[in-house]
Amino acid sequence: MAKWGEGDPRWIVEERPDATNVNNWHWTEKNATNWSKERLTQLLSGIKIKKDQFECDIYKVDECFGEATVNNRKGKLIVFYEWRLVLIWTGIILDSDSELDHKGKITIPNLSEENDIDEIEITISIDESNDESETLKEFMYNVGRDVVRKKLALYIKELKEEYSKNLILPLKGEVNADGSPKVKQPASSAATETNLLNSINAVKVSDSPKSDVGCKLDVKSLTMTVEFNCTANDLYNTLTRDNMIALFSGAPAKVDATRGGAFWIYGGNIYGQFEELIPEKRIKQTWRLKNWPSGYFSEVTMDLEQNRCSTQLKLTQTGIPASEFDGMHANWHRYYWQSIIRKFGFGSTLADIL
Structure with missing residues (x-):
């Protein structure tokens, strides 16, 4: 525990290039909720998925509820995000005689750091069931979900990179060749997501x-x-x-x-x-x-x-x-x-x- 009035080295600001948050001891936090909503909407809107005779378009984020924060404690990066997403998609079968435009939803009930990207639940539904719509639904399940997962993985990557900047600050002597402070980068995606409690245990x-x-x-x-x-x-x-x-x-x-x-x-x-x-x-x-x-x-x-x-x-x-x-x-x-x-x-x- 920090000792009151005894000059604990964690409080000696002269030991830091920027004289703030000594040795990254203090808990610091960045709220990434608003940025996340905008970025998820950008990434998950206007996606075209085409293969063989199937053509689908994820054109709208219908629901986006949740929050995201990035924290530093004792030099450990703790990333938290939890989202419920509902996307709207349409699709057609190009060689079909009817050329109907079918519509459905993609639901992601829990996008969070608790799950690896390939473990995130993604469900596909169709508004009106018939032979063509069920075929398109199967296509979106087998092909469309992988496209969505890649977009979600990009969001997670950007969240960690964007909001870790200047959050974990360099110790004394950790500077770049041009004299500017070096900034630690977050741990790998897998390590950060699967070892969150280990970070908290610090x-x-x-x-x-x-x-x-x-x-x-x-x-x-x-x-x-x-x-x-x-x-x-x-x-x-x-x-x-x-x-x-x-x-x-x-x-x-x-x-x-x-x-x-x-x-x-x-x-x-x-x-x-x-x-x-x-x-x-x-x-x-x-x-x-x-x-x-x-x-x-x-x-x-x-x-x-x-x-x-x-x-x-x-x-x-x-x-x-x-x-x-x-x-x-x-x-x-x-x-x-x-x-x-x-x-x-x-x-x-x-x-x-x-």
Whole structure:
């Protein structure tokens, strides 16, 4: 952990050619959502696919919902993107007597870094089914999907190249021949996409908060007890599985629920690592908000106790910066407990707050 007032070398700006983000220690982020929407629309519109007697045209992006960000943490590039896309296509069979123009959709329900490009689900549908349209649908399935995959691969490549520029900055001495700083390039596509959690695991905590190093930080502790109408197993899974956290938070989440494993939730606004995990009993974490002083973590312990018809959760958080205490108190309710209730219908009763 960075030591307060002791001249931690990560904070010595003179060691950097540009005197910013020392040793790439701070979490930096670029929002690529708007650029992505424009680029995906450009790449996936006006595509002509012709082979033998078949001629198809992907002429419109009908739906484009999602987000994309590129993050740097400790010199590690973390690329996140998640999109749902619906494309409109038309096609004809050139030697057909009818020369009908058939219309259908291409649906990509989950374009994300979780899947390799050849694993991304792409479905083909046709508006009106007949012999000709089904033949065209088969052509688009066998040929058209490969064309779409190449366009998606180009988007991913450009996203990483465009938004990694100046995000991971050079260390001292890493300069080009002309004196300008060298900029690290992102890892290969496969490595970046398949090892995202490994990158997040680089966010390690070497020490719990201490009051005897450097300048003293005024901290407070928070305790609250909440009762949920569910089993301890359901509540434990809700708090340790990334897909369930993403559901109740409405934001990207990456979670390695093992001792020493990292978690990265609410799109990176909260992150840390697991110190202790006892299924249905206890979750202990080093935990921080993105905007806290660099390297500073609090400790969060959630103890679960299942009763006859409900599960009681006791939260204890120590080492909260005093200036953040009131907001922390409110945000546990708003962004955790109330969100869980709304999404999963567990219901709750606030038993005690200290």
